[in-house]
Amino acid sequence: MSPDxxxxxxxxxxxxxxxxxxxxxxxxxxxAITALYxxxxxxxxxxxxxTDQSIARIKLAWWRTEVTKMYAGNPEHPxxxxxxxxxxxxxxxxxxxxxxxxxMEMDLDQTRYLDYPxxxxxxxxxxxxxxxxxxxxxxxxxxQTLAYAEKLGLAFQLTNIIRxxxxxxxxxxxxxxxxxxxxxxVTAADLLNxxxxxxxxxxxxxxxxRAQTVYDEAFALLPAQDRRAQRPxxxxxxxxxxxLDEIERDNYQVLNQRISLTxxxxxxxxxxxxxxx
Numbered sequence: 544m545s546p547d548x549x550x551x552x553x554x555x556x557x558x559x560x561x562x563x564x565x566x567x568x569x570x571x572x573x574x575a576i577t578a579l580y581x582x583x584x585x586x587x588x589x590x591x592x593x594t595d596q597s598i599a600r601i602k603l604a605w606w607r608t609e610v611t612k613m614y615a616g617n618p619e620h621p622x623x624x625x626x627x628x629x630x631x632x633x634x635x636x637x638x639x640x641x642x643x644x645x646x647m648e649m650d651l652d653q654t655r656y657l658d659y660p661x662x663x664x665x666x667x668x669x670x671x672x673x674x675x676x677x678x679x680x681x682x683x684x685x686x687q688t689l690a691y692a693e694k695l696g697l698a699f700q701l702t703n704i705i706r707x708x709x710x711x712x713x714x715x716x717x718x719x720x721x722x723x724x725x726x727x728x729v730t731a732a733d734l735l736n737x738x739x740x741x742x743x744x745x746x747x748x749x750x751x752x753r754a755q756t757v758y759d760e761a762f763a764l765l766p767a768q769d770r771r772a773q774r775p776x777x778x779x780x781x782x783x784x785x786x787l788d789e790i791e792r793d794n795y796q797v798l799n800q801r802i803s804l805t806x807x808x809x810x811x812x813x814x815x816x817x818x819x820x
Contacts, residue, residue, distance in 0.1 A: 546625035547574055550581035553622070559584075560782045560804070563813040564775035568681075575629035575680045576775070581622045583643060583673060590647045591714075599651055603644055610640045633679045642672045654716045655731075662704075662720055663697065670700035674776070682772030687764060694761035695776055701754040702783045705747065705790060709737055709798035719750065737798040747795035751787050758784060778813040785812060 544552070554562055554577050561580055565573050586606050593599040613623040614630065614637045629635065646668025656662040674696025675689050683689060704711070704718045711718060712734040724730065727746035732738075758780055765773060782804065789802050796802070804812075 544621075546621040547578070549621040550574075550578045550625045553581040553584055560809055561779060563782065563806075563809045564778040566810075567778070567813065567817050568775060571629075571632075572680055572682075574625070575633060576677060578622060578625035578629065579635075579673075579676055579680065582626060582640070585620075585622055586644055586647045590650050596651050600648070603648055603651075607641060607644055610637060610644070629680070635676055635679060639672045639676050642668050646670075646672070650716070656718060656720050658720045658722050662718060665718075666697050666700040667693075670703075671696035674699070677776065678773060681775055683769060684772075685766040685769055687766050688769040688773060691761050691764035691766075691773070692776065694757060694764060695780065698754055698757040698761055699779065699783055701750070701757060702787055705750050705754060706786060706797060706802060708734060708747075710801055712737070712798070719746070723749070734798065739796065739798055743798070744795050747790070747797065751791055751795075754787060755784070774817055778816040781812045781816045782809050 554565070559580070565576055565580075568576065586603065589602045589606065590599050593602065609618060609620050609623050612618050613627050616627070618624050618627055626635075646665065649665055649668060653665075656665065671693040674692035674694075678688055678692035708719065717724075717731055717734055719734075723746065724734075727749065728742050729740075729746050733740070733743060761780075770777075785804060785808075786802060789804070790797060793802060
């Protein structure tokens with residue numbers, strides 16, 4: 544199996560919505576973004592699938608070294624071998640890849656966030672940086688596009704947090720800010736024990752409204768000349784905003800289930816966004 548084939552398999556197996564936006568890219572850009580996504584999956588799985596935190600830290604340290612070795616021209620892992628040819632072409636910076644690993648390490652150090660600014664810092668590492676790297680691969684002619692991508696990454700992560708409230712709680716993680724739980728009189732125990740209530744619905748209504756606002760703020764930053772190149776991110780936004788709509792329609796029933804779209808619906812939304820240009 545070649546490094547590119549390994550990354551393709553990793554991406555398909557993840558079942559992520561991102562896969563559907565990659566389908567419409569030119570082959571070289573598709574290989575680059577698939578390798579980047581595979582890297583994100585590898586380091587994320589290191590934290591999610593490792594029950595021993597000390598071992599997870601050792602593995603993340605190995606990935607840090609592997610990123611450095613990739614920029615030095617001698618990577619070992621197939622994901623790094625697949626990503627290396629694209630580093631110069633798309634001006635992918637080592638500090639951004641290392642920042643993603645920093646974000647994964649934050650999950651080992653912290654399971655609660657006191658306020659929204661603190662949560663934003665976490666989201667920057669695990670999502671906004673990915674947005675910047677992805678936009679660079681898709682094609683950038685105006686630096687403002689990177690500001691759009693950074694903001695869009697935040698919107699994606701806020702959507703993930705909303706969708707996965709129950710799943711994350713079962714892992715002992717609560718990303719919803721503590722002061723916002725207090726504002727709506729929802730306790731951590733309510734989330735950990737999956738207690739749905741009117742208060743919880745009000746809290747989630749607030750979370751969804753904020754995420755939708757962040758999407759609007761991101762789109763306002765996208766320069767017209769880069770809109771066509773950045774269609775993969777817009778496809779993802781169409782899919783993710785539809786997930787938010789479904790969560791609202793289902794009265795925020797996210798404590799006991801993970802609301803998602805069918806593959807066919809994701810593909811349809813991606814296609815509609817693509818042809819809209």
